Amino acid sequence: MIQFFNVSKFYPNGVKALVGATLHIEKGEFVFLVGPSGAGKSTLIKLIFREELPTKGQIYVGGRSIIRMKRRDVPHLRRQIGMVFQDFRLLPDRTVFENVAFAMQVVGAGPQEIKRRVPEVLELVGLKERAQMYPRQLSGGEQQRVAIARALVNKPTLLIADEPTGNLDMDTSWEIINYFQEINRRGTTVLIATHAREIVDTLRQRVIALDRGRVVRDEHQGVYAHAT
Amino acid sequence: MIQFFNVSKFYPNGVKALVGATLHIEKGEFVFLVGPSGAGKSTLIKLIFREELPTKGQIYVGGRSIIRMKRRDVPHLRRQIGMVFQDFRLLPDRTVFENVAFAMQVVGAGPQEIKRRVPEVLELVGLKERAQMYPRQLSGGEQQRVAIARALVNKPTLLIADEPTGNLDMDTSWEIINYFQEINRRGTTVLIATHAREIVDTLRQRVIALDRGRVVRDEHQGVYAHAT
Amino acid sequence: MLMQLRMALYVFQEAFRSLRRNGWLNFAAAGTTAVSLFVLGIAVLLVVNTNYISKTVESNVEIMAYLDRGLDQNDLKAIRTQIEATPGVKEVRFISKEEALATLAKRFGKESKLKESLGGTNPLPDAFRIRMSEPRQVASAAASINRLPGVEKVRYGQGVVEKMFKLTAWIRLISMVVMGLLGVCSVFLIATTIRLTMFARRREISIMKWVGATDWFVRWPFLLEGMILGAAGALVAVAVLGFSYSALTGKLQEVLAFLPVVRDYRVLIHLFEGLFTAGIGLGLVGSFISVHRYLRV
Amino acid sequence: MLMQLRMALYVFQEAFRSLRRNGWLNFAAAGTTAVSLFVLGIAVLLVVNTNYISKTVESNVEIMAYLDRGLDQNDLKAIRTQIEATPGVKEVRFISKEEALATLAKRFGKESKLKESLGGTNPLPDAFRIRMSEPRQVASAAASINRLPGVEKVRYGQGVVEKMFKLTAWIRLISMVVMGLLGVCSVFLIATTIRLTMFARRREISIMKWVGATDWFVRWPFLLEGMILGAAGALVAVAVLGFSYSALTGKLQEVLAFLPVVRDYRVLIHLFEGLFTAGIGLGLVGSFISVHRYLRV
Numbered sequence A, B: 001m002i003q004f005f006n007v008s009k010f011y012p013n014g015v016k017a018l019v020g021a022t023l024h025i026e027k028g029e030f031v032f033l034v035g036p037s038g039a040g041k042s043t044l045i046k047l048i049f050r051e052e053l054p055t056k057g058q059i060y061v062g063g064r065s066i067i068r069m070k071r072r073d074v075p076h077l078r079r080q081i082g083m084v085f086q087d088f089r090l091l092p093d094r095t096v097f098e099n100v101a102f103a104m105q106v107v108g109a110g111p112q113e114i115k116r117r118v119p120e121v122l123e124l125v126g127l128k129e130r131a132q133m134y135p136r137q138l139s140g141g142e143q144q145r146v147a148i149a150r151a152l153v154n155k156p157t158l159l160i161a162d163e164p165t166g167n168l169d170m171d172t173s174w175e176i177i178n179y180f181q182e183i184n185r186r187g188t189t190v191l192i193a194t195h196a197r198e199i200v201d202t203l204r205q206r207v208i209a210l211d212r213g214r215v216v217r218d219e220h221q222g223v224y225a226h227a228t
Numbered sequence C, D: 001m002l003m004q005l006r007m008a009l010y011v012f013q014e015a016f017r018s019l020r021r022n023g024w025l026n027f028a029a030a031g032t033t034a035v036s037l038f039v040l041g042i043a044v045l046l047v048v049n050t051n052y053i054s055k056t057v058e059s060n061v062e063i064m065a066y067l068d069r070g071l072d073q074n075d076l077k078a079i080r081t082q083i084e085a086t087p088g089v090k091e092v093r094f095i096s097k098e099e100a101l102a103t104l105a106k107r108f109g110k111e112s113k114l115k116e117s118l119g120g121t122n123p124l125p126d127a128f129r130i131r132m133s134e135p136r137q138v139a140s141a142a143a144s145i146n147r148l149p150g151v152e153k154v155r156y157g158q159g160v161v162e163k164m165f166k167l168t169a170w171i172r173l174i175s176m177v178v179m180g181l182l183g184v185c186s187v188f189l190i191a192t193t194i195r196l197t198m199f200a201r202r203r204e205i206s207i208m209k210w211v212g213a214t215d216w217f218v219r220w221p222f223l224l225e226g227m228i229l230g231a232a233g234a235l236v237a238v239a240v241l242g243f244s245y246s247a248l249t250g251k252l253q254e255v256l257a258f259l260p261v262v263r264d265y266r267v268l269i270h271l272f273e274g275l276f277t278a279g280i281g282l283g284l285v286g287s288f289i290s291v292h293r294y295l296r297v
């Protein structure tokens, strides 16, 4: 599903956010991406998503090269990916419902389908009664859950979530993670960047650890951190 | 330091974010504010900070009524409070250094003082080498730490942090929390809204729990949640 | 087919949703468009009218051809035919020496008794008064008429007419230049405002791209919105302009009936159509260019 | 004292920092100011010039006072004195009947032998030609001169002169109205643009307030910035306007020496000062009002 070959990302101001990363994530895997703040987790995700282009190396997503991809093919790449952004990226002048519906409109879904599916996912993240509110009227956790709902609504083949539980309490976090596991069981590849040690340690899934831009650990049934 | 007398906050769209909250926080206390997503933690904080006005009830901060306060006295209130916002609220067209320095300029600090103090707090949150970068060039955790540095820079008498470790790894979170404890020991009142169960349970400080707008628990040496 | 229809529906819904929700931005864009087109419209009306007035003034230029004495009717007829054949001549009128003397006597007043003091003789010659359809040819026409046998002398206010032509040419030039400048200014203002409104919504645009929207999917509603705002602004400008112009010229013609102003409704409708089209076009092109800058994510 | 100084320093630093970093917003604001003031300047120049031309044309109005026959030098002197005492009269010139006849003869051409055919008699009267310093008083002056003993008749192109006054009055009125409209439009455009730039920075403004800044602490740098942008825009407008106007009128006076245009540099400098002040003022007031809306947090 995702292949990184010796990928480096140096930002124009000289920060080396990712250095020589090589990794392979197969279809149907469930992967945690961990590492201290500033380790390069979001950068790695932005590269998959083609929000940034790598300085060096080659990246394949779903068998296609990100680097050689034409500009007009980028939307198709993004539509395959359900993405939860660390900073949410909700449309400020649209309601919760419209924000989620927008992701469906983008892939050409019809009004009936939208009317059926959107309340479904809002229910799932516990925001059914918030459907007509605007992002600025929501609590931090509620905004985060809207972002999650939007990522799920199109049943993507690849789900990427950048710190999806940073603003959520434990119970809600577990609900979300359990749902991620469920869609993973149904075949969706899941990649989660997180600091939630408790969750990572409980689930014992594959863990990729970054530190200062380098992949320092990649183990199946891993934990958040080895005792140091 | 902070007194709430039967405070309620109903937003114009009918959401009852806070219902009849009464609580007292003494000078020098260290308080965790916990509760599920949407419970009203940020609302409570916004009321102290006079970002929102309560629908009902009376609030005193530092002995002064928030409700009767004149518009031109609000800045003075805010300058006493070091505030870490859940959504960071950094100035986008200023560097990390300038963002932190701005909080000092606001209280009339001189250039020498600023040049001395800002690198000090940036060091503290581990962002000294990021001083000349802009917020959009920072990782989520780095932005959060800038917000923390800005809250600390004026050595406030009251420190309020809304989810200050949501984007931070465990090690960094602990460093920050330890520092909060230290300034608390030196006399600063600290109020932290958080979902970080591990931290709350370890420190065993006073815990105020909210649920659906109501204060449901207020205990000294409390924990994140009782087994249910 | 279903997709196309759905897309069209989406575009319209989105455009109107955005119009409803971005009240203040829309007002700024439509207001600026209205003001700019209004200013441009004033300039165009000034140009049209100075042109029209210049033309009217110019076409009042006339040539007097004074004739030799003692010509008979046949001679006069021959000369007239020849004058009428001269290029640019519109109208030829014969003014007998008696008519000329009567006019002159009237100018001196009844009391001056010009005729009596002349003692029956009339020192004035017969003449043709010639109006030009093409005033710019007055000099060449006068020269060729002067060469006709039987024409003693030709007068057309030499000097003054040339000056007048120069003046009207300059007035035209200046008003065209002013119009051109105002046109450029209008385009700048409208483009700037649309760019500013897009700037205020740049994050929105990039979020759409991040969620997987194609460029056109993002662009279409903005284009429609731009068109609608441009049209709304243009409509206001045209309405205000049309109303105040017709009121003003109406009043003007009452008071100054002799002043030629353009009241030909075809010309005005043409102008207003032009402004309207310009409004829509500017809105469209403006939003196209502006949205483009924020699509590259 | 130290605080004040520090504050002033801060304000200047902030304003210039912001000018440096918000390039595109600043360009929009300064550009709009420049364009608006340029348009306004064109309008003012048009008004000033139409006014000036109208006045020149009006002051060319003259009264002919035809005299009775057989007046002697003393009579003439007495009449002249009385005419000169009439309010609004600027200049009086005596035109003898010989002079009048010579002029007339010249109009008919040498060949017409007017004088001979008149046989030594001269049917024309003596006259005074009167120029007015106050052309609007021409009618009343003519009437009172007409009542003087020895004056037979007075002519001043009755009808035409009244028409001309009406016309120039209307031209003035219209150009003033156009100028007024353009003025309002300029203010609207500049205000809108500044509001839009503030709108784009509204979050910044509220963050400052949340960090504990007082209204004035937030406001001052914006005000200074607004003033600088307004001044920059005005400077561009004035430079372009001044340069093109002097080039144009220079050329114009070469070609059309008879056309009166304002080249009095004091008037122009006055105008340019006005535009400059307007630019600064609008920048200041615009940012004051616009920043105000976003301070209430």
Ligand SMILES: Nc1ncnc2c1ncn2[C@@H]1O[C@H](COP(=O)(O)OP(=O)(O)OP(=O)(O)O)[C@@H](O)[C@H]1O
Binding pocket: A011, A012, A013, A015, A016, A017, A035, A036, A037, A038, A039, A040, A041, A042, A043, A044, A086, B130, B136, B137, B138, B139, B140, B141, B142, B167, B168
């Ligand atoms: N646009 C940018 N320009 C310059 N440097 C950047 C940019 N974006 C990120 N960086 C830098 O790259 C490094 C890695 O950033 P990244 O966002 O990938 O970290 P992260 O692992 O997601 O951290 P966090 O857990 O705090 O979100 C950081 O040190 C950051 O300062």
Ligand SMILES: Nc1ncnc2c1ncn2[C@@H]1O[C@H](COP(=O)(O)OP(=O)(O)OP(=O)(O)O)[C@@H](O)[C@H]1O
Binding pocket: A130, A136, A137, A138, A139, A140, A141, A142, A167, A168, B011, B012, B013, B015, B016, B017, B035, B036, B037, B038, B039, B040, B041, B042, B043, B044, B086
């Ligand atoms: N401006 C607003 N207008 C309307 N409703 C609002 C507004 N702000 C917050 N709310 C609602 O009030 C409730 C409490 O919000 P608040 O932000 O206080 O929650 P919170 O405890 O901070 O949650 P979180 O942990 O998710 O940040 C939420 O249900 C939210 O939807």
Ligand SMILES: [Mg+2]
Binding pocket: A041, A042, A043, A086, A162, B139, B140, B141
């Ligand atoms: Mg990150």
Ligand SMILES: [Mg+2]
Binding pocket: A139, A140, A141, B041, B042, B043, B086, B162
């Ligand atoms: Mg909150």
